[in-house]
Amino acid sequence: MNNSQVSVYFYTNEIAKQVGHSNATILRWAEELSAAGYQFERDEQGGLNNYRFKEEDLEIFQKFKEYRNMNFSLPTCASKVIEDRNKILTPITPSENIETEDKSSLTTDNYLDELMELKLRDKVEPFLAHLTERLDQVKQLEEMMKQLPPPPSEEEIRRIAREEERLRARISFDVKTKLRERATKLWFEKPEKERTIKILFKRIENESLKNEFIRAFIDQHFQEELDKCYEELADEGKER
Structure with missing residues (x-):
């Protein structure tokens, strides 16, 4: 529907029909996206809800719907849609890619470390308590043995x-x-x-x-x- 010369625009009801929601829902999503930093075009007559939606806006609403179906809140859906769009539009240099992977790996590693630590603590703490009790018993036996007379030569x-x-x-x-x-x-x-x-x-x-x-x-x-x-x-x- 796009070409290099002409931009195709959609009315709100057209977007609503293709996304499968009411006009009011599309306008509410548009407000959330605008608040999160996404810019829609408006017609020259100016009304607050006078949007002119492009084909890429349709894709944005469809992505919004996917997150909404996952039961995310409206602000969260808007943030995730814009985050996904920025990942596509922003070129990533090798150094930036490595840095991002390192941060993601670090975050994942930290979470896994914490999870492993909790699991190990659940397993190890009862064993350590039992070991401490046994060590106390050994110390008591050692004290009792010290009080015994020395063995004969x-x-x-x-x-x-x-x-x-x-x-x-x-x-x-x-x-x-x-x-x-x-x-x-x-x-x-x-x-x-x-x-x-x-x-x-x-x-x-x-x-x-x-x-x-x-x-x-x-x-x-x-x-x-x-x-x-x-x-x-x-x-x-x-x-x-």
Whole structure:
């Protein structure tokens, strides 16, 4: 509809028909665009709403409608339309392009950094609180360990081991002595024929059978008697 010689103009009702809104809506949008800095032509007769719309104005209104359909306010729609128009009309040098990209990237990066920081904080703060609690428990354990007596030296451990071995040997000897005495007593309580053998014209003690009887008796009752002795020693230690 444009050519190099003649400019084609539209009336308000023509613009309204092509955009799909009423005349009043188009005039209200025109006022918002004018307030935002966009310049419309007016006819020479001069009325406040006496606009002469060109083809590029039609494109402006169509873009305005797109933003309006996104539920932006009228002033916001006007600002965005003019911003889009300036981007198209204003040439961007390589240096300006880089600067704009840098600013946009910086703004995006800052937003992403803040978002990541919030996400990390939500995840990290409970972990840090738990870690702090565990560290406090470790410190308490360290303080308790400081109050404990120092561990025995290697020489002290060897000395205690030697004393325990001597004690066990003494207890074992005492237990076996007592069991031997009991076994001997039980042996002599047996009938004479069971514990003696006849050689020539007299009966003598069967020492081999006697020793086997005593040894079996000691083996059978040794662990039980040993445990009793240790229990008695433990009870004595508690009473002290």
